[in-house]
Amino acid sequence: MSAPPSSRRAPKNGGLRRFTQPAxxxxxxxxxxxxxxxxxxxxxxxxxxxxxxxxxxxxxxxxxxxxxxxxxxxxxVPDRYLTDPGLRLDDTTWELLQIPVGVAFFFRNAALDRYVALYPSPAGATESELEPSVWQSVLSGSRLAAVLEPDVEALLFHRTEGRVDCHLVPIDICYELVGRMRLLWQGFDGGAEARAALADFFAHVESRVTSVDRVARP
Known part of the structure; x- marks a missing residue:
């Protein structure tokens, strides 16, 4: 005996709702x-x-x-933001680093005993292949580099027109920035939304920094 027609009907959408609703x-x-x-x-x-x-x-x-x-x-990861009022980097110095974008961060890898340089890109965090000796020559005169905690803090560089700012920051916010740029990046230059997010990010950093003159090593 064949089953009643009603028993062969497809389930209503309500039966599948739990699989289609956002978790x-x-x-x-x-x-x-x-x-x-x-x-x-x-x-x-x-x-x-x-x-x-x-x-x-x-x-x-x-x-x-x-x-x-x-x-x-x-x-x-510490929660300190430092700046060195006496540190001045110009476009010539930035060109030595050969970073193709206007943002980069450096941290000291304790296991390798050297600096590692990364910058945000549409593909995520991209490591610079520049010789470490060049980074060392640029960073060696910075008091921020002298107090930098290996693995957990980074020197964050931001290049704008005719100016390069450098701050010591928690390393997790650098990777937060990388993730945000990867999510928002559009076209060749990142697009308006990515640029706005970048401006907000550095405004937040600027609001938190303290002069390295006023703090001691943690």
Missing amino acids: PPREERCELCAAVLDDGAHRHLVDVERRVLACACTPCALLFAKSGAAGGRFRA
Whole structure:
């Protein structure tokens, strides 16, 4: 006996709704202890073995605030923004670095014992292939380079017309900028939306920086 016609009908759309509706946002959790993180900003750790960032709650971040804690695999990213009023870089110096865009950041890789230079691009963070000796010659005279914490802080350069600004910043915000540029980049020069986001980002950095003269090494 054949089944009643009504039993062979296709399911109504309501039966598939749970598969087509956007999934509810997942709670962000600390990647060490699995504690739920606040909706606002939270701390990050650098996994120096895997070279990745890990989200962390405040107690876990404090455990790794000192270099060498728990074997040295994780290091907490500090929350300081510094500038050196006496540092002056011009277009000639920038040309030595051969960075094709107006933004770059340098950090000291403790395992390699040298600077690594990266800049944002449509493909993400792109590493400069310039000889490290050139970076060293440019950065060696900077007091910011003298207090830079390896792996967790970066020297962030921003070139505008006739001027190159340099700030010491937490390394996680550099990768945040890379992600934002990758998301917004359009065309050859990035497009208006990417330029606006870049301006907002550096306005935020400028609002937080303190002179290196007024602070000590953490």
